[in-house]
Amino acid sequence: MKTRITKTFGIKYPIILSGMSWISTPELVAAVANAGGLGILATGVMSAEETLEAIRKTKSLTKKPFAANVTLYFPGAEKNAEVIIKEKVPVVNYALGKGDWICKAVHEYGGKVIATVTTLKHALAAQKDGADAIIVTGHEAAGHGGAVTSLVLIPSIADAIDIPIIAAGGFADGRGLASAMILGADGISMGTRFMNSVESPVHEKQKAFSNETDVYKTIYTDKVDGMLARVMDTEGARKLIKKRLNPLSSLILSRKIAAMLGFPWMKLAIGIMFMGYKRSMQMARMAIGFDAFQAGTMDGDNKKGVLPIGQVAGIMHETLTVKEIIEKTVKEAKKCQDVLAAKMK
Ligand SMILES: Cc1cc2nc3c(=O)[nH]c(=O)nc-3n(C[C@H](O)[C@H](O)[C@H](O)COP(=O)(O)O)c2cc1C
Numbered sequence: 001m002k003t004r005i006t007k008t009f010g011i012k013y014p015i016i017l018s019g020m021s022w023i024s025t026p027e028l029v030a031a032v033a034n035a036g037g038l039g040i041l042a043t044g045v046m047s048a049e050e051t052l053e054a055i056r057k058t059k060s061l062t063k064k065p066f067a068a069n070v071t072l073y074f075p076g077a078e079k080n081a082e083v084i085i086k087e088k089v090p091v092v093n094y095a096l097g098k099g100d101w102i103c104k105a106v107h108e109y110g111g112k113v114i115a116t117v118t119t120l121k122h123a124l125a126a127q128k129d130g131a132d133a134i135i136v137t138g139h140e141a142a143g144h145g146g147a148v149t150s151l152v153l154i155p156s157i158a159d160a161i162d163i164p165i166i167a168a169g170g171f172a173d174g175r176g177l178a179s180a181m182i183l184g185a186d187g188i189s190m191g192t193r194f195m196n197s198v199e200s201p202v203h204e205k206q207k208a209f210s211n212e213t214d215v216y217k218t219i220y221t222d223k224v225d226g227m228l229a230r231v232m233d234t235e236g237a238r239k240l241i242k243k244r245l246n247p248l249s250s251l252i253l254s255r256k257i258a259a260m261l262g263f264p265w266m267k268l269a270i271g272i273m274f275m276g277y278k279r280s281m282q283m284a285r286m287a288i289g290f291d292a293f294q295a296g297t298m299d300g301d302n303k304k305g306v307l308p309i310g311q312v313a314g315i316m317h318e319t320l321t322v323k324e325i326i327e328k329t330v331k332e333a334k335k336c337q338d339v340l341a342a343k344m345k
Contacts, residue, residue, distance in 0.1 A: 072097020158184025174332020
Protein backbone atom coordinates (compact mmCIF):
# COMPACT_ATOMS: atom_id res chain seq x y z
CA MET A 1 0.00 0.00 0.00
CA LYS A 2 1.68 3.23 -1.14
CA THR A 3 0.31 6.68 -0.34
CA ARG A 4 1.83 10.11 0.24
CA ILE A 5 1.98 9.17 3.94
CA THR A 6 3.98 5.94 3.46
CA LYS A 7 6.35 7.78 1.11
CA THR A 8 6.80 10.87 3.28
CA PHE A 9 7.55 8.91 6.46
CA GLY A 10 9.24 5.81 5.00
CA ILE A 11 6.71 3.33 6.46
CA LYS A 12 5.03 0.25 5.02
CA TYR A 13 1.38 1.00 5.85
CA PRO A 14 -0.44 4.38 6.17
CA ILE A 15 -1.50 3.58 9.73
CA ILE A 16 -0.53 5.74 12.69
CA LEU A 17 -0.77 5.14 16.45
CA SER A 18 -2.15 8.35 18.04
CA GLY A 19 -0.22 9.99 20.87
CA MET A 20 -2.06 8.94 24.05
CA SER A 21 -0.70 9.91 27.46
CA TRP A 22 0.42 6.92 29.55
CA ILE A 23 -0.53 4.59 26.66
CA SER A 24 1.65 5.49 23.65
CA THR A 25 4.77 4.33 25.48
CA PRO A 26 8.10 3.23 23.92
CA GLU A 27 6.87 -0.40 23.91
CA LEU A 28 3.60 0.36 22.07
CA VAL A 29 5.27 2.84 19.69
CA ALA A 30 7.95 0.28 18.80
CA ALA A 31 5.34 -2.48 18.31
CA VAL A 32 3.52 -0.27 15.77
CA ALA A 33 6.77 0.72 14.03
CA ASN A 34 7.93 -2.92 13.83
CA ALA A 35 4.54 -3.90 12.34
CA GLY A 36 4.93 -1.33 9.54
CA GLY A 37 3.02 1.68 10.91
CA LEU A 38 4.11 4.93 12.59
CA GLY A 39 3.80 5.19 16.37
CA ILE A 40 3.60 8.56 18.11
CA LEU A 41 5.30 8.62 21.51
CA ALA A 42 3.15 10.69 23.92
CA THR A 43 5.20 13.17 25.96
CA GLY A 44 2.33 15.43 27.14
CA VAL A 45 2.51 14.41 30.79
CA MET A 46 6.27 13.88 30.91
CA SER A 47 9.09 16.08 32.16
CA ALA A 48 12.02 16.79 29.81
CA GLU A 49 14.10 14.09 31.56
CA GLU A 50 11.34 11.49 31.17
CA THR A 51 10.94 12.46 27.52
CA LEU A 52 14.65 11.89 26.89
CA GLU A 53 14.50 8.49 28.58
CA ALA A 54 11.40 7.46 26.60
CA ILE A 55 12.98 8.49 23.26
CA ARG A 56 16.15 6.52 24.01
CA LYS A 57 14.08 3.48 25.06
CA THR A 58 12.08 3.65 21.82
CA LYS A 59 15.30 3.84 19.79
CA SER A 60 16.51 0.70 21.55
CA LEU A 61 13.30 -1.19 20.66
CA THR A 62 13.01 -0.31 16.96
CA LYS A 63 15.19 0.73 14.06
CA LYS A 64 12.12 1.91 12.13
CA PRO A 65 10.93 5.57 11.98
CA PHE A 66 8.79 6.75 14.88
CA ALA A 67 7.31 10.05 16.06
CA ALA A 68 7.10 11.97 19.34
CA ASN A 69 4.40 14.51 20.15
CA VAL A 70 4.39 17.83 21.90
CA THR A 71 1.24 19.62 23.05
CA LEU A 72 2.39 23.24 22.88
CA TYR A 73 -0.40 24.46 25.15
CA PHE A 74 0.93 22.50 28.16
CA PRO A 75 3.39 24.14 30.58
CA GLY A 76 6.92 22.91 29.87
CA ALA A 77 6.07 21.69 26.36
CA GLU A 78 8.83 23.76 24.75
CA LYS A 79 11.44 21.98 26.89
CA ASN A 80 10.08 18.62 25.67
CA ALA A 81 10.23 19.88 22.08
CA GLU A 82 13.87 20.88 22.56
CA VAL A 83 14.71 17.36 23.78
CA ILE A 84 12.84 15.75 20.86
CA ILE A 85 14.69 17.98 18.38
CA LYS A 86 18.08 17.43 20.02
CA GLU A 87 17.53 13.66 19.85
CA LYS A 88 16.64 14.05 16.13
CA VAL A 89 13.44 12.03 16.44
CA PRO A 90 12.50 11.13 12.82
CA VAL A 91 8.98 12.61 13.01
CA VAL A 92 7.69 15.34 15.33
CA ASN A 93 3.96 15.82 15.95
CA TYR A 94 2.76 19.10 17.47
CA ALA A 95 -0.68 20.32 18.52
CA LEU A 96 -2.40 23.31 20.10
CA GLY A 97 0.15 25.99 19.21
CA LYS A 98 2.25 27.63 16.53
CA GLY A 99 4.79 25.17 15.15
CA ASP A 100 6.83 27.18 12.59
CA TRP A 101 9.95 26.98 14.78
CA ILE A 102 9.51 23.23 15.18
CA CYS A 103 9.21 22.73 11.39
CA LYS A 104 12.37 24.77 10.82
CA ALA A 105 14.44 22.93 13.44
CA VAL A 106 13.22 19.44 12.47
CA HIS A 107 13.76 20.04 8.74
CA GLU A 108 17.32 21.15 9.46
CA TYR A 109 18.22 17.61 10.59
CA GLY A 110 16.14 15.95 7.85
CA GLY A 111 13.15 15.02 10.03
CA LYS A 112 9.47 15.41 9.18
CA VAL A 113 6.66 17.22 10.97
CA ILE A 114 2.98 16.41 11.48
CA ALA A 115 0.62 19.03 12.93
CA THR A 116 -2.62 17.92 14.60
CA VAL A 117 -5.65 20.10 13.80
CA THR A 118 -9.42 20.08 14.15
CA THR A 119 -10.32 23.04 11.89
CA LEU A 120 -9.62 24.34 8.39
CA LYS A 121 -8.12 27.53 9.85
CA HIS A 122 -5.48 25.54 11.76
CA ALA A 123 -4.89 23.21 8.79
CA LEU A 124 -4.04 26.21 6.60
CA ALA A 125 -1.78 27.64 9.33
CA ALA A 126 0.06 24.31 9.67
CA GLN A 127 0.62 24.14 5.92
CA LYS A 128 1.96 27.71 5.95
CA ASP A 129 4.23 26.93 8.91
CA GLY A 130 5.87 24.11 6.92
CA ALA A 131 4.26 20.92 8.28
CA ASP A 132 4.79 17.88 6.02
CA ALA A 133 1.37 16.43 6.87
CA ILE A 134 -1.55 17.02 9.20
CA ILE A 135 -3.64 14.80 11.42
CA VAL A 136 -7.25 15.99 11.09
CA THR A 137 -9.30 14.93 14.11
CA GLY A 138 -13.07 14.68 13.81
CA HIS A 139 -15.85 14.85 16.39
CA GLU A 140 -16.06 11.06 16.90
CA ALA A 141 -12.55 10.92 18.37
CA ALA A 142 -11.49 10.09 21.89
CA GLY A 143 -10.09 13.18 23.58
CA HIS A 144 -9.99 16.52 21.80
CA GLY A 145 -11.85 15.99 18.54
CA GLY A 146 -13.33 18.91 16.63
CA ALA A 147 -16.91 20.11 16.35
CA VAL A 148 -17.38 18.55 12.89
CA THR A 149 -17.50 14.79 12.17
CA SER A 150 -14.72 13.12 10.15
CA LEU A 151 -17.12 12.42 7.27
CA VAL A 152 -17.44 16.15 6.59
CA LEU A 153 -14.24 17.53 8.12
CA ILE A 154 -11.79 15.41 6.07
CA PRO A 155 -13.09 16.34 2.58
CA SER A 156 -13.59 19.99 3.59
CA ILE A 157 -9.89 20.23 4.50
CA ALA A 158 -8.68 17.97 1.65
CA ASP A 159 -10.30 20.36 -0.82
CA ALA A 160 -8.35 23.30 0.59
CA ILE A 161 -4.80 22.12 1.25
CA ASP A 162 -1.98 20.39 -0.66
CA ILE A 163 -0.09 18.51 2.08
CA PRO A 164 -1.14 14.93 2.94
CA ILE A 165 -3.87 14.30 5.49
CA ILE A 166 -4.02 11.62 8.15
CA ALA A 167 -7.65 11.13 9.19
CA ALA A 168 -8.35 10.59 12.91
CA GLY A 169 -11.53 10.09 14.87
CA GLY A 170 -13.76 7.09 14.23
CA PHE A 171 -11.28 4.79 12.44
CA ALA A 172 -10.73 1.23 13.69
CA ASP A 173 -10.73 -1.14 10.72
CA GLY A 174 -10.25 -1.55 6.98
CA ARG A 175 -13.62 -0.02 6.12
CA GLY A 176 -12.44 3.09 7.94
CA LEU A 177 -9.07 3.15 6.16
CA ALA A 178 -10.67 2.74 2.71
CA SER A 179 -13.30 5.41 3.49
CA ALA A 180 -10.65 7.85 4.74
CA MET A 181 -8.76 7.46 1.45
CA ILE A 182 -11.93 8.11 -0.53
CA LEU A 183 -12.63 11.22 1.55
CA GLY A 184 -9.23 12.64 0.60
CA ALA A 185 -6.87 11.38 3.31
CA ASP A 186 -3.65 9.43 2.69
CA GLY A 187 -3.74 7.45 5.92
CA ILE A 188 -5.41 7.07 9.31
CA SER A 189 -4.44 7.58 12.93
CA MET A 190 -6.13 5.34 15.51
CA GLY A 191 -6.31 5.94 19.26
CA THR A 192 -9.17 3.87 20.68
CA ARG A 193 -8.32 0.84 18.47
CA PHE A 194 -4.69 0.69 19.64
CA MET A 195 -5.66 1.48 23.25
CA ASN A 196 -7.50 -1.83 23.09
CA SER A 197 -4.53 -3.89 21.90
CA VAL A 198 -2.67 -6.69 23.67
CA GLU A 199 0.46 -4.51 24.00
CA SER A 200 -1.42 -1.46 25.33
CA PRO A 201 -0.67 -0.66 29.00
CA VAL A 202 -4.21 0.62 29.65
CA HIS A 203 -5.94 -1.22 32.53
CA GLU A 204 -7.42 -4.58 31.39
CA LYS A 205 -10.84 -3.49 32.72
CA GLN A 206 -10.92 -0.68 30.12
CA LYS A 207 -10.07 -3.11 27.30
CA ALA A 208 -12.98 -5.33 28.43
CA PHE A 209 -15.29 -2.27 28.57
CA SER A 210 -14.19 -1.28 25.11
CA ASN A 211 -15.05 -4.75 23.76
CA GLU A 212 -18.54 -4.66 25.29
CA THR A 213 -19.65 -1.06 24.84
CA ASP A 214 -21.82 0.39 22.08
CA VAL A 215 -21.39 3.66 20.18
CA TYR A 216 -23.52 5.68 22.65
CA LYS A 217 -21.59 5.51 25.94
CA THR A 218 -19.38 8.57 25.60
CA ILE A 219 -19.70 12.19 26.74
CA TYR A 220 -18.35 15.27 24.91
CA THR A 221 -17.62 17.97 27.49
CA ASP A 222 -15.21 20.79 28.39
CA LYS A 223 -15.62 20.11 32.11
CA VAL A 224 -12.99 17.38 32.40
CA ASP A 225 -9.73 19.06 31.37
CA GLY A 226 -11.01 22.48 30.31
CA MET A 227 -11.10 21.70 26.57
CA LEU A 228 -13.89 19.97 24.68
CA ALA A 229 -13.09 16.27 24.87
CA ARG A 230 -14.81 12.91 24.44
CA VAL A 231 -14.59 10.51 27.39
CA MET A 232 -16.27 7.33 28.58
CA ASP A 233 -19.64 7.98 30.25
CA THR A 234 -18.81 6.94 33.82
CA GLU A 235 -19.52 7.97 37.39
CA GLY A 236 -16.09 9.64 37.50
CA ALA A 237 -16.79 11.74 34.41
CA ARG A 238 -20.21 12.83 35.69
CA LYS A 239 -18.72 13.83 39.06
CA LEU A 240 -16.11 16.02 37.35
CA ILE A 241 -18.72 17.69 35.18
CA LYS A 242 -20.63 18.74 38.33
CA LYS A 243 -17.50 19.88 40.22
CA ARG A 244 -17.41 23.62 40.90
CA LEU A 245 -14.10 25.47 40.65
CA ASN A 246 -12.94 29.03 41.25
CA PRO A 247 -9.78 30.90 40.15
CA LEU A 248 -8.08 30.12 43.50
CA SER A 249 -8.49 26.41 42.70
CA SER A 250 -6.27 26.83 39.66
CA LEU A 251 -3.43 28.22 41.81
CA ILE A 252 -3.72 25.35 44.29
CA LEU A 253 -4.17 22.68 41.64
CA SER A 254 -1.37 24.03 39.43
CA ARG A 255 1.10 22.52 41.96
CA LYS A 256 0.08 19.10 40.63
CA ILE A 257 0.67 20.05 36.99
CA ALA A 258 4.02 21.63 37.87
CA ALA A 259 5.15 18.54 39.82
CA MET A 260 4.06 16.15 37.07
CA LEU A 261 5.79 18.08 34.29
CA GLY A 262 8.90 19.03 36.27
CA PHE A 263 8.02 22.72 35.74
CA PRO A 264 8.81 25.42 38.38
CA TRP A 265 5.55 25.96 40.32
CA MET A 266 6.20 29.66 41.10
CA LYS A 267 6.64 30.38 37.39
CA LEU A 268 3.39 28.58 36.58
CA ALA A 269 1.49 30.25 39.45
CA ILE A 270 2.62 33.74 38.33
CA GLY A 271 1.65 32.86 34.76
CA ILE A 272 -1.82 31.77 35.93
CA MET A 273 -2.36 35.06 37.81
CA PHE A 274 -1.87 36.96 34.55
CA MET A 275 -3.90 34.57 32.38
CA GLY A 276 -7.28 36.06 33.08
CA TYR A 277 -10.36 34.30 34.46
CA LYS A 278 -11.21 32.01 31.54
CA ARG A 279 -7.72 30.57 31.00
CA SER A 280 -7.03 30.16 34.72
CA MET A 281 -10.26 28.18 35.12
CA GLN A 282 -9.13 26.05 32.22
CA MET A 283 -5.84 25.40 34.04
CA ALA A 284 -7.75 24.30 37.14
CA ARG A 285 -9.77 21.87 35.03
CA MET A 286 -6.58 20.65 33.38
CA ALA A 287 -5.04 19.84 36.76
CA ILE A 288 -8.01 17.76 37.93
CA GLY A 289 -8.30 16.30 34.43
CA PHE A 290 -4.69 15.04 34.52
CA ASP A 291 -5.33 13.19 37.78
CA ALA A 292 -8.60 11.74 36.57
CA PHE A 293 -7.11 10.61 33.23
CA GLN A 294 -4.27 8.85 35.01
CA ALA A 295 -6.68 7.04 37.36
CA GLY A 296 -8.97 6.04 34.47
CA THR A 297 -6.14 4.89 32.23
CA MET A 298 -3.76 3.11 34.57
CA ASP A 299 -5.97 2.08 37.53
CA GLY A 300 -9.15 1.39 35.54
CA ASP A 301 -10.95 3.46 38.18
CA ASN A 302 -14.25 4.59 36.66
CA LYS A 303 -15.58 6.01 39.96
CA LYS A 304 -12.90 8.69 40.32
CA GLY A 305 -11.11 8.36 37.02
CA VAL A 306 -11.93 9.31 33.45
CA LEU A 307 -10.93 7.51 30.25
CA PRO A 308 -10.83 9.21 26.84
CA ILE A 309 -12.57 6.85 24.42
CA GLY A 310 -13.94 7.27 20.91
CA GLN A 311 -17.41 6.41 19.62
CA VAL A 312 -15.63 3.81 17.48
CA ALA A 313 -15.20 1.57 20.57
CA GLY A 314 -18.77 0.50 19.82
CA ILE A 315 -17.73 -1.23 16.58
CA MET A 316 -14.71 -3.16 17.85
CA HIS A 317 -15.26 -6.28 19.89
CA GLU A 318 -11.92 -7.96 20.49
CA THR A 319 -8.49 -7.21 21.90
CA LEU A 320 -5.90 -7.94 19.20
CA THR A 321 -2.13 -7.60 18.97
CA VAL A 322 -0.77 -4.50 17.23
CA LYS A 323 0.39 -6.66 14.31
CA GLU A 324 -3.06 -8.27 13.97
CA ILE A 325 -4.76 -4.85 14.04
CA ILE A 326 -2.52 -3.44 11.31
CA GLU A 327 -2.60 -6.50 9.05
CA LYS A 328 -6.37 -6.97 9.45
CA THR A 329 -6.99 -3.28 8.69
CA VAL A 330 -4.88 -3.40 5.52
CA LYS A 331 -6.44 -6.67 4.33
CA GLU A 332 -9.99 -5.39 4.91
CA ALA A 333 -9.23 -2.08 3.19
CA LYS A 334 -7.97 -3.90 0.10
CA LYS A 335 -11.13 -6.03 0.06
CA CYS A 336 -13.18 -2.82 0.10
CA GLN A 337 -12.05 -2.18 -3.49
CA ASP A 338 -14.11 -5.22 -4.60
CA VAL A 339 -17.04 -4.21 -2.38
CA LEU A 340 -17.05 -0.75 -3.91
CA ALA A 341 -16.62 -2.01 -7.47
CA ALA A 342 -19.56 -4.42 -7.02
CA LYS A 343 -21.80 -1.70 -5.59
CA MET A 344 -20.83 0.86 -8.24
CA LYS A 345 -21.62 -1.36 -11.23
C1 LIG B 1 -7.12 6.42 26.16
C2 LIG B 1 -6.81 7.59 25.28
C3 LIG B 1 -5.93 8.57 25.73
C4 LIG B 1 -5.66 9.68 24.92
N1 LIG B 1 -4.78 10.62 25.37
C5 LIG B 1 -4.50 11.68 24.58
C6 LIG B 1 -3.53 12.64 24.99
O1 LIG B 1 -2.94 12.52 26.06
N2 LIG B 1 -3.28 13.69 24.18
C7 LIG B 1 -3.93 13.85 22.98
O2 LIG B 1 -3.67 14.82 22.28
N3 LIG B 1 -4.85 12.95 22.56
C8 LIG B 1 -5.13 11.88 23.33
N4 LIG B 1 -6.03 10.95 22.89
C9 LIG B 1 -6.71 11.15 21.58
C10 LIG B 1 -5.91 10.50 20.45
O3 LIG B 1 -4.65 11.13 20.31
C11 LIG B 1 -6.65 10.58 19.10
O4 LIG B 1 -6.84 11.91 18.71
C12 LIG B 1 -8.00 9.88 19.10
O5 LIG B 1 -7.95 8.71 19.87
C13 LIG B 1 -8.43 9.53 17.68
O6 LIG B 1 -9.74 9.08 17.64
P1 LIG B 1 -10.19 7.53 17.84
O7 LIG B 1 -10.10 7.27 19.29
O8 LIG B 1 -11.57 7.50 17.30
O9 LIG B 1 -9.23 6.69 17.06
C14 LIG B 1 -6.30 9.81 23.65
C15 LIG B 1 -7.15 8.80 23.20
C16 LIG B 1 -7.39 7.69 24.00
C17 LIG B 1 -8.31 6.59 23.48
